[in-house]
Amino acid sequence: MSPTPVxxxxxxRLLETPGSLREAVRxxxxxxxxGRPATVFAEATQDGDAPDLVTVxxxxxxxxxxxxxxxxxxxxxxxxxxxxxFVSRYGPTWGFNQTTISNASGRVEYFNNQIAGFTxxx
Numbered sequence: 001m002s003p004t005p006v007x008x009x010x011x012x013r014l015l016e017t018p019g020s021l022r023e024a025v026r027x028x029x030x031x032x033x034x035g036r037p038a039t040v041f042a043e044a045t046q047d048g049d050a051p052d053l054v055t056v057x058x059x060x061x062x063x064x065x066x067x068x069x070x071x072x073x074x075x076x077x078x079x080x081x082x083x084x085x086f087v088s089r090y091g092p093t094w095g096f097n098q099t100t101i102s103n104a105s106g107r108v109e110y111f112n113n114q115i116a117g118f119t120x121x122x
Contacts, residue, residue: 013079015086015121021057021094022048024086033080036073041083057083058100067107071115078116084108085121 018024025048029038041060050056060066061084073080084104087094091101112119 010078010116010118012119012122015081015089018086018090021053021086021090024090025053025057025083028081028083028086031081033077040069054095057087058096061087061100061104061107070107070111074111074115078118079120081121082107082111084111 016024016027018027025041025045029042029045029047044050044060045053045056070082070084074082084107087096087101087104088108091104096104
């Protein structure tokens with residue numbers, strides 16, 4: 001009987017604790033993880049300076065079309081930080097409604113369990 005192969009597990013990384021939503025948006029935009037720059041997100045959020053940043057980010061989280069883009073990037077770059085990662089943790093502090101926080105949390109769970117296959121951030 002041959003030994004069971006050892007599959008290396010990926011350890012969760014520590015997610016930054018941004019001081020504001022603006023800072024979180026800038027982390028997502030400027031990160032080194034990900035194959036393509038987050039240009040659409042950067043433009044929509046005005047690099048974190050959009051007047052109603054909560055609404056802009058909520059639209060990204062709550063629209064189904066954005067999921068496919070993030071999903072495709074995460075398949076190649078599983079540690080890519082998403083706005084969902086931050087909103088699922090800090091959303092109440094930044095004024096997000098419960099629906100958006102729940103959607104962000106659901107996406108993070110999906111990213112971890114279905115796309116990456118491990119918990120990406122602790």
